[in-house]
Amino acid sequence: MAFTTTMLSWSVIEFGGVMKTELENAREAIRWGTNYHLKATAYPDTIYVQVGDADKDHACWERPEDMDTPRNVYKIDRNNPGSDVAAETAAALAAASIVFRKIDPIYSKTLLKRAIKVFQFADKYRGPYSNSLKPIVCPFYCSYSGYQDELLWGAAWLNKATKNPMYLNYIKVNGQILGADVSDNTFGWDNKHVGARILLSKEFLVQKVKSLYDYKGHADNFICSVIPGSSLSSSQYTPGGLLFKMSDSNMQYVTSTSFLLLTYAKYLTTARTVVNCGGTIITPKSLRAIAKKQVDYLLGDNPLKMSYMVGYGARYPQRIHHRGSSLPSIAVHPNKIQCSEGFNVMNTQSPNPNILVGAVVGGPDLHDSFPDERSDYEQSEPATYINAPLVGSLAYLAHSFGQL
Template identity: 80%
Template sequence: MAIRLSSSFTLLVIFCFFTIPLFLCNGFPDQPTGQHHHHPRFTRQNYRDALTKSIIFFEGQRSGRLPANQRVTWRRNSGLSDGSAMHVDLVGGYYDAGDNVKFGFPMAFTTTMLSWSVLEFGGLMKGELQNARQAIRWATDYLLKATAHPDTIYVQVGDASKDHACWERPEDMDTPRSVFKVDRNSPGSDVAGETAAALAAASLVFRRSDPTYSKILIRRAMRVFQFADKYRGAYSNGLNKFVCPYYCSYSGYEDELLWGAAWLHRATKNPTYLNYIEVNGQTLGAAEYDNTFGWDNKHVGARILLSKAFLVQKVRSLHDYKGHADNFICSLIPGAPFSSTKYTPGGLLFKMSDSNMQYVTSSSFLLLTYAKYLTSARTLVNCGGTVVTPKRLRSIAKKQVDYLLGDNPLKMSYMVGYGRRYPQRIHHRGASLPSIAVHPAKIQCSAGFSAMKSQSPNPNVHVGAIVGGPDQYDRFPDQRSDYEQSEPATYINAPLVGALAYLAHSFGQL
């Protein structure tokens, strides 16, 4: 973590013809940009392989006591006394990125997006559905611990500045495991709203497979949301020197209140939440011009989510969210009126130099999800006279995912372990240091920096890790010290899980 600012062709045709709705097979004509023109029914990417790997990644990010079925074997147990500084059990959860701190805000967003991926596209995941559920449960088990006390959320374990002064395996961690919380006196409506969203979304994931667990999640989500709404404030006010400049709440907390309410409405169908959205939606969702969706800013996600209630469930009072969602979509369409998105010369959506790939994966997911809602409602997007079809949205999303997987000027896959060429020196402590199996002796805090500075490839291939990605000119130096471009993060992977499931299904790979 670093500072974050805000088989054969014929078979496939036959398979398509008999088993998949026509629009899935016909989709994805490449947009004319002077780039590759594939046959629309053929893709060079193995989305199924990428899907499997995108989920395995989460096992490499696990904190706590690892289960017997752990597939990432270069990791071992870590953080087994987490929470003891405040006499609470906070063992488990995920390290957010390449360091050993557990940041609750991005962890909750990761959980919401993994859950949304499964809710929209889990029916297409086949054998990967169980793995995706396990990735979600690893997070929700932790979030239940973090919210066990009413009107309190434990939002971070580990002192970020001390952690960043070391380069050590999580298994060797000896930096302070300080515990930070929000409560009535030091509120955090952003982190609480996101945690409520995560628990509510996950409750839907487990509704059929584990109804008892699902009920625990939704009850907790309701309680946490009540706390978020009643004691209002940004968590980085009270915890500024611990959470900033890492996961400061730059966009305020209003977006998380709307997002949390939207998820609780979807999970409970309780009119209380619809009423909350109707009464507060305008003030909470005011930043309509804001088209960035990520761990800090949920405005666009909330609009897409609420537009489903209007488009599919015909909740008339949410009519405006279709317009707001359309505005976001129009901002992404190259050449359309109101288009405001920058793309690299090679065609990658480019928002910012630090961890740009998170915006690529989240936008691709939203494009595919909105295309699904539009198709259900048999409607389109109108961008100032330019009509945009669901097929076009899917085509843009596919192009972004294909770029990430290797269809780019460097012919480089930005997912570790996928494709012929991928980053070798990712900014990740555990991956860059020899595993316990190879080097059982402890590697001290500063001793690890020699590995960080070395030009050698990482000894452990962190399969499925998606890095921050290339710069605005499609360049990627593959330097371990370059956290902006070379660090993976859970919230980069989470939305891609859904997008890959959809694409793997569309191309007959699942």
Template identity: 80%
Template sequence: MNVDLVGGYYDAGDNVKFGFPMAFTTTMLSWSVIEFGGLMKGELQNAKSAIRWATDYLLKATSHPNTIYVQVGDANKDHACWERPEDMDTPRSVFKIDQNNPGSDVAAETAAALASASLVFKKSDATYSKLLISRAIKVFQFADKYRGAYSNGLKPDVCPFYCSYSGYQDELLWGAAWLHKATKKPTYLDYIQVNGQTLGASESDNTFGWDNKHVGARVLLSKAFLVQKVHSLHDYKGHADNFICSIIPGVPSSSSQYTPGGLLFKMSDSNMQYVTSTSFLLLTYAKYLTSSHSAVKCGGTSVTAKRLRAIAKKQVDYLLGENPLKMSYMVGYGPKYPERIHHRASSLPSISSHPEKIPCQAGFSNLNSESPNPNILVGAVVGGPDEHDMFPDQRSDYEQSEPATYINAPLVGTLAYLAHSSGQL
């Protein structure tokens, strides 16, 4: 395609750059810094560097008007190999969306990533911040003008890996919400008001992750109502409250499942991503409630910001080892953690210990081995235990044993808060 796409992140344990989860990861890292950066102390610069590594790539991927390069690597051929990134010889095919093959979901999420990151760099690098927001505006215009799900045109290449299951309406609302926050332009508020009903979802929709942004948009927009008194966004506060009530154990409107050990359980495939994203939303909403001196009414029960923080803390404590197995699901943290994670670079010997190339098929003996991974991927959070709090620690079990950027990203802000605010819980 004759385009420079050096940089960016692989999504998980493979060697493919998927633009959709990468953009969401970037938005969540940025939101973490926006809400809790003041508590990150010496880690703030690391968080900003991690964001910039992604936004530099996203700027390259959006450098041609009405075109976004949304994937590097043939996912099917990549998944047929078990190779170190240094040995990678699978095709670096490039996949794009444009006005003939739209992708409002990945485009609007990319706009959200660029817009949220512009706020992160506003004070420290004004020139870069302006570049990010001007690109975000153009990318969002493209997402809105040429509507469609990216997995329609790119189905063989992006499915089943990162199909857009929830449609693209949630990303348009989410992208507009971030552009409103970053620019303060009434255009985006008007857009949200005019399109909000058609872009909304049923209020029972309480999943937040790389595919579905409805709940995140509700919480983000509720701040404008709660703290900035934008009364036209009143409904989003109500929708955010409904989400909160669906999470709280013991209230009549609770619809969430928890494991016997107390972990929020949404689905068997990479459940920990929902734990980290929900914990982030709980702490963020608690912050908004505190600023506006308000609480959430769940039927006859008044749920305070303090209660939301306690629930988030319990989830993170479980993740870090307070659970029936006494297992930390963050690799390298605590006395007991997953040793056989589904991750090529972690499971194969390093270049320094094994300089010779390990070909495509040869690596599968490492995938199927019972030995612990030779390279400890410190800080990576895996998919986590099943609904019975069990975790087999098997490398082949990608649903439970694979780490992913979008599991870690929301945890960054959550940990920043919990590490420095334990006295305020």
């Protein structure tokens, strides 16, 4: 949820100017997230990071209105650190503070003040949250990339939000250690290395902060790694042209990478420069074209002519892995659906009765195939962290191609 909030905020920061009537909806979604994060961080050096027992929740297939599984609350603190989730929460609060700075300055200051405290906690008491809470959060929400990327990411957002030299100094001193693996070119809810590099590259490209010169190089390396046909490319694409990072919820990497391509294109355009990929010059225009192709694929320009956004287009997933969508509503079925009773519906081939309009699912496999099976959570499950980066990309593309 913190990553979702950060990416929604970054979408508004970069492309809010072209969101038109949707800007207020985006802000409302961000505020919904930050209100939650403010409650979760209300006590010093403590963050409430999970509500519910994941094993027991997954053992039921029931509507939200019928949920009767335990609502246990789990936290991180000084004795049980969680730098990854804490620093991402700090990033979310800091990024959102920029969104609300002009329209709600009091709320913005509240967010930023809390972000500073939460980051201090994340940095002082270091450790991955899935160590201290391993039986609770794994295997569902483990932190696989460690916490170093989130510390760099959190510091980058606080540097942007506060303009306080201490964060720039923190990045200078710790950046090489925290962002050590420059070959890591994955960006998603668990891994922020690339996002931090792109964000920090702006400080060099646009703000001319010379100490961040290396981040321009790191950002360029990422760009070259995803350019199809580039001699430096290390990315897989499906025969239909979709970026393919991994089988589980691959579309999150498509939406996040597309956002980074469009954002970096914006930075390059402002700085009037390009990317050199082993002698091949990559312009901002070509980055936008690659991003557009990915979003077009997601919306239906693919071998199956399938839109992976539910409710959009002539053909889209009918059996998504989502309890509320798949079970009959209370209006249709007023009686309670018991914990295991819902699996009778889950295991059928019938289409979901409630269309979750706008949700983006995990997407097709490496061969452009999509079985549309409710039980196939890797391909059929939607998530807020898939949708969030797409908001900025859609705003830019709709504006640029006159479809808003």
